[in-house]
Amino acid sequence: xxxxxxxxxxxxxxxxxxAHHAFAVFTAxxxxxxxxxxxxxxxxxxxxxxxxxxxSFGYLVKVPQFVGGVRYEWSHRMxxxxxxxxxxxxxxxxxxxxxxxxxxxxxxxxxxxxxxQAILGGLTVxxxxxxxxxxxxxxxxxxxxxxxxxxxxxxxxxxxxxVPRVEFDSRRPSLxxxxxxxxxxxxxxxxxxxxFRHHGMSWWPHVLNAVTVSFVLAWTAVRAISVYSNxxxxxxxxxxxxxxxxxxxxxxxxxxxxxxxxxRDTAQPELPMVVSTVAHVAVGALLLATTVVLAxxxxxHVPVAFxxxxxxxxxxxxxx
Amino acid sequence: xxxxxxxxxxxxxxxxxALLLTMACNxxxxxxxxxxxxxxxxxxxxxxxPIDPATVATVNGTVKFDGAAPKAAKIDMSxxxxxxGMNEAEAIVVDNGDLANVFVYVKDGLGSRTFDVPKxxxxxxxxGCKYHPHVLGVMAGQTVQIKNDDxxxxxxxxxxxxxxxxxxxxxxxxxxxxxxxxxEEIMLPVKCNQxxxxxxxxxxxxxxxxxxxxxxxxxxxxxxxxxxYTIAFVxxxxxxxxxxxxxxxxxxxxxxxxxxxxxE
Numbered sequence: 001x002x003x004x005x006x007x008x009x010x011x012x013x014x015x016x017x018x019a020h021h022a023f024a025v026f027t028a029x030x031x032x033x034x035x036x037x038x039x040x041x042x043x044x045x046x047x048x049x050x051x052x053x054x055x056s057f058g059y060l061v062k063v064p065q066f067v068g069g070v071r072y073e074w075s076h077r078m079x080x081x082x083x084x085x086x087x088x089x090x091x092x093x094x095x096x097x098x099x100x101x102x103x104x105x106x107x108x109x110x111x112x113x114x115x116x117q118a119i120l121g122g123l124t125v126x127x128x129x130x131x132x133x134x135x136x137x138x139x140x141x142x143x144x145x146x147x148x149x150x151x152x153x154x155x156x157x158x159x160x161x162x163v164p165r166v167e168f169d170s171r172r173p174s175l176x177x178x179x180x181x182x183x184x185x186x187x188x189x190x191x192x193x194x195x196f197r198h199h200g201m202s203w204w205p206h207v208l209n210a211v212t213v214s215f216v217l218a219w220t221a222v223r224a225i226s227v228y229s230n231x232x233x234x235x236x237x238x239x240x241x242x243x244x245x246x247x248x249x250x251x252x253x254x255x256x257x258x259x260x261x262x263x264r265d266t267a268q269p270e271l272p273m274v275v276s277t278v279a280h281v282a283v284g285a286l287l288l289a290t291t292v293v294l295a296x297x298x299x300x301h302v303p304v305a306f307x308x309x310x311x312x313x314x315x316x317x318x319x320x
Numbered sequence: 321x322x323x324x325x326x327x328x329x330x331x332x333x334x335x336x337x338a339l340l341l342t343m344a345c346n347x348x349x350x351x352x353x354x355x356x357x358x359x360x361x362x363x364x365x366x367x368x369x370p371i372d373p374a375t376v377a378t379v380n381g382t383v384k385f386d387g388a389a390p391k392a393a394k395i396d397m398s399x400x401x402x403x404x405g406m407n408e409a410e411a412i413v414v415d416n417g418d419l420a421n422v423f424v425y426v427k428d429g430l431g432s433r434t435f436d437v438p439k440x441x442x443x444x445x446x447x448g449c450k451y452h453p454h455v456l457g458v459m460a461g462q463t464v465q466i467k468n469d470d471x472x473x474x475x476x477x478x479x480x481x482x483x484x485x486x487x488x489x490x491x492x493x494x495x496x497x498x499x500x501x502x503x504e505e506i507m508l509p510v511k512c513n514q515x516x517x518x519x520x521x522x523x524x525x526x527x528x529x530x531x532x533x534x535x536x537x538x539x540x541x542x543x544x545x546x547x548x549y550t551i552a553f554v555x556x557x558x559x560x561x562x563x564x565x566x567x568x569x570x571x572x573x574x575x576x577x578x579x580x581x582x583x584e
Binding site: 044045046047048049050051057064065067068069070071073128265266267268269 | 390393394395396399400401402408409411472473475477479485487488489513514515516517
């Protein structure tokens, strides 16, 4: 069942603004840099090397002696501060140029999220890294990354100007259900990983849930690639998601070896552990964002074939 | 999303931010309050039970490590030029079978006796980007003076279970920090988040009857009133072992102890 009509996300009036889109892409890339910088802080056990917040050693912006853990924590704070400015800029820019009301609200939501994230970062420092606050900080970081990537997607030329190719999904479970389930298990995995990383939980729930994540994501990707390979907007993120999943599993295994199996009695964080765990966090963020993009594209291109989703023209043509 | 709903969402986000800020402020004032309470408790401590110096006994001994000592983990201090070169961790320090850094204290047998908190402070020094000593004993309420002899900034961060947690930085040539711990706590970890290899253990006890084994594994606890005691030997990696001992007036008893490698 094919149609050229999109859903509500694409039927709002929109004008492609190249500079706005480029800035949104830049903000999303900057978010990944901040997440990587944050992962470096945790992996180097440098989270409390700057004991005060929102100032750093009593100053808002003054480069301290750039040694030891301070290098990671102070740099993380500076790039995070820059990201807050970028987010404010993209929110204001979106309010000024964007005609889609829901996208304006998404931009405002992005700014609120980055502020909440900054407050969580501060609480982590002031309350000496309680596992659940540090985990919330890690989780909101990746949520913000997903929002930033979504804004970049929604402002892109393809999204704005292209008439989406739509195929109704009559399989059960539907592809949209699978993508939403993928996001859910990835979030659970993110929380379990965060709790382990911040010493609030053992490693085994994270490793156990990795099996569930692999199964659900592989199922989703295989369904998307095999059934909807003709829709590029679905096929591409599905392939990327599968590739990232395989990479992430390898990185997870390496991180387990370097941290849990071999790193138990080390005197300090060692380079193989730092590299593998930071890469594991960064690829994890990319995997979640790719899954969110896939879910959005599936929602746009492969809606569920409920009666109310049947295009208006077909409904009008049906007998009363 | 209609206009009313939009405003409600915006108001909710603002309320969430305000709530988080309030929580942070409350937590801080709570910890300050509990800290003040601890000081008051210390100030109103009961008068010490007198001990007859003519009858006091001594317990001493040597702590050994059975089996092959594990190789000390290497420390790479290259991330801070002020710390200079390679070094070794002090998790398990064994010399000819003698085990250093074991905290030995009278765990049980003192009953309801109370003891004056010493006026002199215990010194914890940061030098060569390591803590000296690696294991320290102190009485609850006694002042710990923390010095920084390095040309780099350290941060001192105890992570207690029963005492108040704090985290303060100390630049080079800064005045010593003076701190105390209100509650008894054994093997309280202290670390520096700027130099992740810097770790030491503070042992907060209620009596003055404690010691830390030196490089030759020896310890000595003096001034014990005659009685039946449980002596605890605690090591940061190897755990705790206890021994019962009875000392009479003016006795000198030798109580040796040995630890095995974990898993043996």
